[in-house]
Amino acid sequence: MLEVSKVALPDGRSFLKIELKVLNVDAIQAITSIPGWFKAPETMCYGLPYEALNEFKKKTKDYLVLWKNENDSMGSIVRGIDTEDLPNDYVVPYTPKIPLREHQIVAWNLLMTRDMLLVADQEGVGKAAPTICSVDAKIQYGLISWGLYVTKAGLIYDVKNQAEKFTNMKVVAISGTPKKRVKLYDQVETDKSVGMLVVSYETYRADLNHFIEMHRKRPFGCFVMDEAHKVKSQTSNLGKNIHVLDVPQKYAVTASPVINEVIDMHNILYWMGALKYNIYGFKKRFCELDGWGNVTSYKNLSEIKMILSSNMLRRLKKDVLDLPPVIPKNIYVEMTPAQKKLYKAVDQGKLDELDFEDLEFEDVPAELAKHARLAQIAESTEIVGGPEGVKGSSKLKELEELVEEITQRGEKAIIFSRSKRFTHVMHKHFSKYNPAIITGDISASAKASQDISDRQQMVDKFQTDESCKLIICTEAASREGWTGTAANNIIFTSKPWSPAYTQQCIGRAWRFGQSGGSTSSINVYTLISKETVDERIEELLEEKQFLINSTVEQPLGTKQVLKVLDGTA
Template identity: 25%
Template sequence: MPLSSKLPSSYLAEMCLVGYGLSDEDRSANQEPATVYSLRPDVGCTVHSTLIPVRPPAVVRCEPIFAGGCRIRTVSLPTSLPGVKSYRFPQAESRASASLNVQADKAHDSINTNARSAPREKENPARPKLPRNLVAFHERLFYLLQPPLQTFFRHQRLPLPARPFAYQWQGIAFLLPRKSALLADEMGLGKTMQAILTLRLLYHLGEIQHALVICPKPLVSNWLREFHFWAPDVSVEAIAGESSMRSLLWTGPAVVKIANYELLQRDVERLPQQQWDLVILDEAQRIKNAESKTAAVISQLRGQRNWALTGTPVENSLADIYSIFQFLQPKLLPPDLPVPQIKELLRDYILRRTKDQAAPDLPPKIIRDVAIELTPGQRESYHRAEREGVIFLRHLGRQVTVQHVFELIIRLKQICNFDPITGESAKLEQLRSDLEEVIANGRKALIFSQWVEPLNRMAQELQHWSPLLFHGGLAPATRQANLARFQHDPTSRLLLLTYSSGGVGLNLQCANYVFLFDRWWNPAVEEQAINRVHRIGQKEPVFITRYLVPDTIEQRVQQILEQKRLLFQELIGDQLGPGSLGLSQADLFRLFDLPLPDQDASPATLRQAA
């Protein structure tokens, strides 16, 4: 069985230790050695197994048995797990690690009789990936002595409803030993499942009794479904209902409690004062603004382990990643570091895989950019609004703010969708033409917009195809009913969504067409929307159509989006090189050739506007 810190009366020490020494000052003179059984000392490492009582304390004898200077370390076993000041592997470990893993597997198989009949996994065994800052000996020992993750689930009779992919096992191996971790896999690769299976594993290792998951409100039901699917043996409860009911739920017996970000702000005084064993932030970009109330509440949470899940850790600027790590590991990042140094500091805390890396067999994603010429009425309305808006901004002079600029941008973008006077829409005409082919071929499509009003207009204009709506203005029950119908009813072909409500946490592989009716402020949110469809389980090529009106604010904003893509690639991607630091105040004012005001907008204002 695995070494456990929760055995009440004894420790079963199965030691696979190689290549380190112990100074005399770490050894207590009054401790007597325990009996040690050595197996196969000729292979470069030794597996020791002995049952050591808690009282009196015991010592495992130092055995210098290897000619190359490789030794078995003396280890004190007091009333807690073994502990020393620090621990590291010398070069001998690299020569012996392969033999160590083989012998560790044999030791576990000999202890667990169920292993004799268990089939071997075809994929490579996944083992915990120890972080560089894990220096405490008892922590390294604990994770080194665990069997491969696949073996553990099999031996502990923890059934899996489906077989994880190899990269997902590696994600679990990354999370398992880390107190602070950012899982930044591209959308659609199963970050939720990897976090749940790791939590389940830690629960059965006795390392977790109280866990908290925080996610956007629309994703609470998805987390509940995923827990029931991947970890039915772990009790879970969603915090909801009236104030008195929520107070009971917060103090209830469930191992895992799920709350949304907005509710957490209201219930900050009701939170248990205990330290959580694990806190998971889903869609962690929600705390990118370090000065927001949400980030302030999150920073008050106390977790022995803190994990963040997001496919877009950098949406606007480097401040985004600083804010996330203020939750994960405060003071890790000194201010004003260059990007290469930030990458080096975070290398041990971030795991990022793209779909090209993790799922090379995923069907292709085909992007089509369609230039839309406005109708004469729309063009006239657009020119009038831009002319009047710029005159107003210039009239404000040095009093102009970022918020004033964004109000004009939003007004112009909405005119590109629908003429506010005549109701004309060149985009809608193009969409209607594109959808005729989609419907005729028996396909399903998602249509995204920033705002609810364009979706409602589209629903009226396309009512002969019975489109369904999914946005924050609908009751949660209605949203879920529309979602279920779209997923399971073959006659339901169109789903109209806002980026904010439908861009995260939904699995919609039943569709393979995506239309971006208008563009969001940053490319990360657009990628999230596209990946509702282009994700594991998709069997058809995915066709994305992005509408853009040339010679308008849409085209100018698109240029800023490309700059943000460069920022993400510079910090998170594999290549280092020059890149923009994202949306700046100067970028916004240049959209309308405006002079910069005397005082720059505060970073908080700029991030909130973006």
């Protein structure tokens, strides 16, 4: 795979930076055959004048090329459908309850005129609204009787809320105990006024026979598969089950195009009908395999690129939204005496009688455990059973002033912490602001007696209750799957070690519907304890190579992280 980014120099010149993820002699020969090429300092990394872009595209048409830039941490093999000449007014008369923006109307037009589409707009662009409205419009025009919308468990009520916000369509969300779900199925089977069912992937898989029976009695006209990257595995039960229902119109929606590995695209494109090869035919046509049947490289990728260019809609926030600017603001704080004493003890390996069970760093390797513990103490000693409140946390004291300043402006804030314990500490400490809270303990699925989940209730409270000024979140449990546009202030008391995760957190507020509050900006505050691992984590996140190499699913390797955290980079 070739990873390509545009590098702009202060003198106005621009270059293509081309990094080979796997040694490929043919690819190197293709690059070095282009006039003006040069070897970059990094291993297996080359440069070209930006003016050579078209020639580079021609000579690498059959290679996996991942295009990346600062506004698109996931990258894209190909830009997808050219929307420049597409109408930005409705191709047939349609009036949603809330007007769609021009770029959403373009998406709506494509959804209305195509039986299949991969909607891969960047996260926060606003994909759900035009998708839901297209289902509503097709029902109004008699093109379908109803639709099925499958998404992540934590998003089913967000989808239902958006449907009620933009349309008059009757939408039923299926959740709860098996007994409750069976009751709902019985109701919708006889209720012809239901326009769309919204279910989680888990419910779809568990209750597949119910969906087969409903589809037999009253065929679904369209099938929307949200967060479509969840079904990339064609061998999993879920990856197989999506093919069971023979629905004429199929739409895959994902902000993270599953195109870092070409074979990951197969199940989605095959389900849509955009690709006619089954997995065996796909491997034969596009893959080079080793003796055990594992993919070693790809071939004939120009065909894949052609399929994507005519079946994928891919737009970035910067291209279609007039969003307020993101303004980073680092706030450096001096640790309290209690923090300094405990920090020194841990730094010297004196861990007796300290409780570090609350590490919220996913899959923290043993080599990084010490740095994770130090980061916790830099946040608050209370996390590990030390002094409570502001005595054990200079960040908590700084937060008091910052939150007061924000609320006096009439604005709201989202606070992220890596520690679940500190999330609860802050929730209690700032009770006068009537805060909402999201942790791993706040369920994203509705219980038997609930219409919406506990998590959605917290989100709704934050978004609609004027007395609720804060939503305090454990980062690992809250960086995706909800909308927090009521806030234009993001506060990190501790940060994830991947810039992609950080961007996901910021994306809760920096998205469609954001006005920027009184400051007309998204203010991102990071509380940094002086002379601690906090400063080195910031260095890590600012490393240009780290930004280039990181993806949402795979942060930088342990050895590379340690180099920065230990100060040896």
